[in-house]
Amino acid sequence: xxxxxxxxxxxxxxxxxxxxxxxxGIELLARPAHVAEVPENEVTLEGNALLKARALxxxxxxxxxxxxxxxxxxxxxxxxxxxxxxxAGEHASxxxxxxxxxxxxxxVEDARRGAVFRTVVCVAYPSGESLWVEGDLPGRIARxxxxxFGFGYDPVFVPSDADGRTLAELTPEEKNAxxxxxxxxxxxxxxxxxSS
Ligand code: IMP
Numbered sequence: 650x651x652x653x654x655x656x657x658x659x660x661x662x663x664x665x666x667x668x669x670x671x672x673x674g675i676e677l678l679a680r681p682a683h684v685a686e687v688p689e690n691e692v693t694l695e696g697n698a699l700l701k702a703r704a705l706x707x708x709x710x711x712x713x714x715x716x717x718x719x720x721x722x723x724x725x726x727x728x729x730x731x732x733x734x735x736x737a738g739e740h741a742s743x744x745x746x747x748x749x750x751x752x753x754x755x756x757v758e759d760a761r762r763g764a765v766f767r768t769v770v771c772v773a774y775p776s777g778e779s780l781w782v783e784g785d786l787p788g789r790i791a792r793x794x795x796x797x798f799g800f801g802y803d804p805v806f807v808p809s810d811a812d813g814r815t816l817a818e819l820t821p822e823e824k825n826a827x828x829x830x831x832x833x834x835x836x837x838x839x840x841x842x843x844s845s
Contacts, residue, residue, distance in 0.1 A: 651841065652676045653772060656701040656715035656806070658686075661800040666716070668821065671829045673838045677714065685709045694731055695781050696718055698771035706773045714837075716770045716830060720802050722790060723763040724754060733802070743801050747794060750805060754790055762789040766806060766829040770837050782840055784832030791815055799824060 655677045657663055667677055687704045688698040697717040705713035719730045729736035729746075737745035754762060766786040773779040787809045787829070794804035796817030803816035816824055825831050 650674060650676050652678060652712070653710045653714035654678045654705045654709050655680050656687075656705045662716060665821075665825055665828070665830050666714075666738070666834065668825045670838075673834070675838065678682045678711070678778055680705065681709060689717070694767060694769035694783075695771065697731065698769045698781065699773065702773035702779065706775055710775055712772060712774045714770065714772050716768050716833065718766065718768045718829065720750075720806070721765050721767060722750070722754070724757045724761050732749075743826060745804060747805055750790065751793065752800065759789075760767045760790075762791075762804065764788060764790050766802075768829040768833040770802050770833040772829075772837065772841075780840060782833050782836035784829045784834070784836060786827070786829035786832065 651674060653675065655663060655666065658680050670677060683754035684705060687701050689700065691697045691700055694717040698715045701717070702713045717731075719733045721727045721730050728793070733746070735741060737749040766788070768784045769781055770784075771779055771781050788807050789809070791805045791807050794817070795815045796804050798819060798821060799817045806816045807813060808816065810827070811819065816828070
């Protein structure tokens, strides 16, 4: 069994990562409470994921796993992208961010509301080595919030390959079967399988 310390303290992400990895032979150890929050001040998802994973390796001496996710909206030239957590301000809530997104897109017609969720997962080792994998989920931004599951931008993101429901209208099992995060984690299992 491969074991990684999990860099995230976000309970939604933790639950999704555990749910996807539990059947794939990877065990996640909880982030120790004494490790300070790492400022995500890189300008790429890869850079932020590495920062977070490396901080946990340094704190625990154990291989660590981190994810960083962004929502890239076509009509906004790829914004908010790597700044998705702070889109509506430094301490913005999920709801603040969604409200700002809907307001910015208010005059954008349906055909131009394309977007992609991208997750980069980084594994860092005490040896100094690290690896990244990526998962993309194409879709579009809805005109209003729908659904109560999930977190973040889920209520306004409609995956292209689903049936018109937002991610927040999918059950956790449905989201985890095919989300950007699940795709990145499956790519990780494949990369670990072929590199060991
Ligand atoms: P980070 O990876 O924690 O930096 O996430 C960046 C932003 O994207 C945060 O505002 C999250 O709420 C949002 N986000 C991350 N993953 C998801 C997801 O799976 N669904 C919806 N929003 C997400």
